[in-house]
Amino acid sequence: MHLLSYQAWGLNLAVALGLLASPPSHAQASPPTDSLGQRLRRYSRQALTEQLFLHLDRPAYVAGETLWLKAYAVDGTYHRPLSLSKVAYVEVLDASQRPVLQAKIALVKALGQGSLELPAELATGRYVVRAYTNWMKNAGPDFYFQCPITIVNTLSQNPATPTTTQAGPAYDVQFFPEGGQLVRGLPGRVAFKITDQYGRSVAATGTVADARGTTLASFQTLKFGMGSFLLTPPAAGAAYTATVRLPGGQVLASKLPAVAEQGYALQVTEGGAGQLTVAVQAQAGAATGPLHLLAHSGQQITAEADAVFSGGQAVFQVNKRQLQPGITHFTVFVGARPVGERLYFQRPAHPLRIQGQASAAAYGPRSPVRLQVGASQPAALSLAVYRLDSLSAATPADISSYLLLAADLKGFIEDAGYYFRDSSAVAQQAADNLMLTQGWRRFRWEDVAAGRPPATPYPPEVNGYLLQGRVSQGAGGAPAAGVPAYLSLPGRAFWFGSTVSHPDGLVQFELPNIYGLRKLVFQTNSVRDSTCHVELLSPFTVGGGPAAPGLPPLSGRLAAALTERHVQVQAQRAFPAPAPRYLPVPTDTVTFYGRADERYRLDDYTRFPSLEEVMREYVPGVLVRKRKDGFHFMVIDRPRHINLPENPLTLLDGLPVFNINQLMAFDPLKIKNLDVVANRYFIGQQVYDGLVSYRTYQGDLGGYPLNPHALIEEFETMQVPREFYAPRYDTEAQRAAPAFHLKSSRPCSAQP
Numbered sequence: 001m002h003l004l005s006y007q008a009w010g011l012n013l014a015v016a017l018g019l020l021a022s023p024p025s026h027a028q029a030s031p032p033t034d035s036l037g038q039r040l041r042r043y044s045r046q047a048l049t050e051q052l053f054l055h056l057d058r059p060a061y062v063a064g065e066t067l068w069l070k071a072y073a074v075d076g077t078y079h080r081p082l083s084l085s086k087v088a089y090v091e092v093l094d095a096s097q098r099p100v101l102q103a104k105i106a107l108v109k110a111l112g113q114g115s116l117e118l119p120a121e122l123a124t125g126r127y128v129v130r131a132y133t134n135w136m137k138n139a140g141p142d143f144y145f146q147c148p149i150t151i152v153n154t155l156s157q158n159p160a161t162p163t164t165t166q167a168g169p170a171y172d173v174q175f176f177p178e179g180g181q182l183v184r185g186l187p188g189r190v191a192f193k194i195t196d197q198y199g200r201s202v203a204a205t206g207t208v209a210d211a212r213g214t215t216l217a218s219f220q221t222l223k224f225g226m227g228s229f230l231l232t233p234p235a236a237g238a239a240y241t242a243t244v245r246l247p248g249g250q251v252l253a254s255k256l257p258a259v260a261e262q263g264y265a266l267q268v269t270e271g272g273a274g275q276l277t278v279a280v281q282a283q284a285g286a287a288t289g290p291l292h293l294l295a296h297s298g299q300q301i302t303a304e305a306d307a308v309f310s311g312g313q314a315v316f317q318v319n320k321r322q323l324q325p326g327i328t329h330f331t332v333f334v335g336a337r338p339v340g341e342r343l344y345f346q347r348p349a350h351p352l353r354i355q356g357q358a359s360a361a362a363y364g365p366r367s368p369v370r371l372q373v374g375a376s377q378p379a380a381l382s383l384a385v386y387r388l389d390s391l392s393a394a395t396p397a398d399i400s401s402y403l404l405l406a407a408d409l410k411g412f413i414e415d416a417g418y419y420f421r422d423s424s425a426v427a428q429q430a431a432d433n434l435m436l437t438q439g440w441r442r443f444r445w446e447d448v449a450a451g452r453p454p455a456t457p458y459p460p461e462v463n464g465y466l467l468q469g470r471v472s473q474g475a476g477g478a479p480a481a482g483v484p485a486y487l488s489l490p491g492r493a494f495w496f497g498s499t500v501s502h503p504d505g506l507v508q509f510e511l512p513n514i515y516g517l518r519k520l521v522f523q524t525n526s527v528r529d530s531t532c533h534v535e536l537l538s539p540f541t542v543g544g545g546p547a548a549p550g551l552p553p554l555s556g557r558l559a560a561a562l563t564e565r566h567v568q569v570q571a572q573r574a575f576p577a578p579a580p581r582y583l584p585v586p587t588d589t590v591t592f593y594g595r596a597d598e599r600y601r602l603d604d605y606t607r608f609p610s611l612e613e614v615m616r617e618y619v620p621g622v623l624v625r626k627r628k629d630g631f632h633f634m635v636i637d638r639p640r641h642i643n644l645p646e647n648p649l650t651l652l653d654g655l656p657v658f659n660i661n662q663l664m665a666f667d668p669l670k671i672k673n674l675d676v677v678a679n680r681y682f683i684g685q686q687v688y689d690g691l692v693s694y695r696t697y698q699g700d701l702g703g704y705p706l707n708p709h710a711l712i713e714e715f716e717t718m719q720v721p722r723e724f725y726a727p728r729y730d731t732e733a734q735r736a737a738p739a740f741h742l743k744s745s746r747p748c749s750a751q752p
Contacts (some may be wrong), residue, residue, distance in 0.1 A: 599675050
């Protein structure tokens with residue numbers, strides 16, 4: 001049997017912006033001209049939110065297998081395809097948040113695809129697949145796409161024992177007052193969450209008592225180790241203790257958050273006729289002045305109103321039809337100061353419906369499987385088919401549950417799809433418990449109130465990969481400002497760029513449509529700036545975000561499945577598949593300078609043994625001059641009929657040549673073509689007295705000596721997407737061919 005995991009590209013979101021449809025009499029329907037809502041709208045216009053979702057081919061892997069993925073880029077408000085960024089950075093992180101794999105995936109029309117070869121030496125454990133764009137770095141790692149996966153190393157002595165797990169305390173008990181605080185004498189709801197050392201939810205019951213041992217409340221988990229209870233603390237600052245009883249009989253004691261003497265208690269409850277009631281209570285002396293409510297989702301206002309206290313309580317009525325599907329933040333303000341915040345989840349009313357049907361209920365070995373997939377509206381879909389065994393029993397989040405729920409919550413959400421599949425009252429209460437244990441947003445209210453625009457040090461990569469480097473001066477490594485820097489990707493279709501370093505020594509190059517492993521040369525002018533040091537900066541984020549949840553020792557029931565997966569990986573190594581086939585990628589074979597004024601194909605001329613003779617005899621547009629320091633080139637500016645006095649920008653297979661003497665010593669029989677741009681040429685802030693470009697036959701520099709101060713490396717640009725390989729058995733002879741049988745294999749052990 002196979003599990004068909006459908007991931008839909010397209011969400012039917014009912015979006016409604018505006019004021020409350022039917023506010024109570026004490027609410028103001030028209031906010032002030034410069035209200036917090038207006039400020040948040042201005043802030044949001046300056047802070048476009050981008051999100052990524054990765055559809056992985058399975059939730060669990062054996063070391064040595066290939067991880068396949070498809071990427072979707074959307075805006076964070078309406079979750080529509082967003083063709084802003086052109087590169088997605090994908091990583092596999094271990095339990096210590098160290099990358100074990102990294103790749104740059106091209107995004108074309110908000111879609112991307114790629115694959116990662118999991119190293120055979122990876123240890124058994126839980127890992128995190130993380131993905132983000134350069135623009136998403138502005139929000140920070142907590143808002144990257146992150147998905148835990150399991151990797152088992154069947155070659156290790158004990159593959160069932162994880163070696164990458166960093167076990168924490170045996171149990172973790174946390175309490176979360178609704179609205180943010182408990183206040184003396186005010187009833188409030190308290191949510192709780194209980195997990196074990198591996199981050200798994202734990203079912204439990206318990207009671208809450210004061211310092212004298214008087215029981216004030218009792219509770220029990222509802223779903224995924226979470227629940228909630230009502231509590232009215234009689235005194236401030238007193239110690240309230242929860243006694244938690246676990247299924248095995250173990251008893252834990254945990255302190256509740258401190259109780260405040262004064263403050264505001266916020267409660268959100270379901271009302272009738274599609275209404276929500278947002279009630280705010282305060283002590284008699286503090287229940288003065290107006291309150292302001294903002295309901296916002298994806299940094300967009302969905303509801304806004306004012307209310308005043310009456311009898312120590314202020315009440316807002318919210319029409320749920322105004323709220324967007326997914327998570328809404330309810331924030332209550334006194335003036336410009338937030339005094340309470342609460343998250344609320346609303347299931348989408350009209351989700352995208354996807355139907356899948358196989359052509360048969362069962363299939364024989366090597367039989368073709370035909371699937372019919374349909375959707376309730378036009379959509380781009382990706383489909384993963386993998387074996388449903390106990391190793392792959394975890395249900396990964398689909399695109400709906402991730403974008404509408406998990407993406408806006410901190411940490412990893414256990415079975416996020418449950419809150420979409422189940423519409424029962426239990427599931428609604430479970431979703432509310434989840435919201436009560438969260439309090440997370442992408443901005444600070446202080447910045448919104450002060451009118452400070454969001455910091456965006458990382459620009460969007462709207463045309464291609466932005467490669468960054470640094471130029472420093474001398475042994476001390478001080479930033480070198482105003483120094484021309486040059487980047488080359490030599491080859492038959494070479495890439496060249498130049499720029500000038502900023503005051504902090506940083507430089508940046510934009511590389512559109514550059515794919516695969518390329519030789520990279522990064523340098524300054526070796527004649528003028530020989531003491532400068534250059535380095536490349538990694539585009540990948542270091543650390544941050546939630547660590548991978550722990551992986552307990554694997555059950556003995558997995559032994560047979562692990563042995564079979566082990567055999568499959570070893571068979572693929574012993575009998576490799578045909579060479580990988582790659583999908584076509586866009587390439588630009590036109591040089592950056594376009595069509596040259598003069599072009600010479602040297603095979604059309606008598607070949608001379610020295611480059612000096614070639615230039616003097618066949619290239620009248622470039623004058624060769626010999627001075628005290630050696631050879632120099634002077635390009636004749638044809639439009640103005642003058643000789644340009646300085647050396648032109650001279651390139652060999654895209655590599656800048658700063659010492660013409662070295663070039664003149666180069667074997668001209670290795671040069672195939674020669675281009676000349678016969679006028680001044682501008683690249684950014686730099687001006688060159690013409691351009692002379694040589695190309696060798698192989699585009700490999702032909703053994704030309706490189707600058708000893710240059711940074712030279714084999715550089716991974718954007719990944720060339722592979723075509724997914726599967727053997728075909730179209731004929732009877734192919735289907736009847738002998739199958740692979742392993743005569744002897746070491747069974748993989750697992751703990752009982």
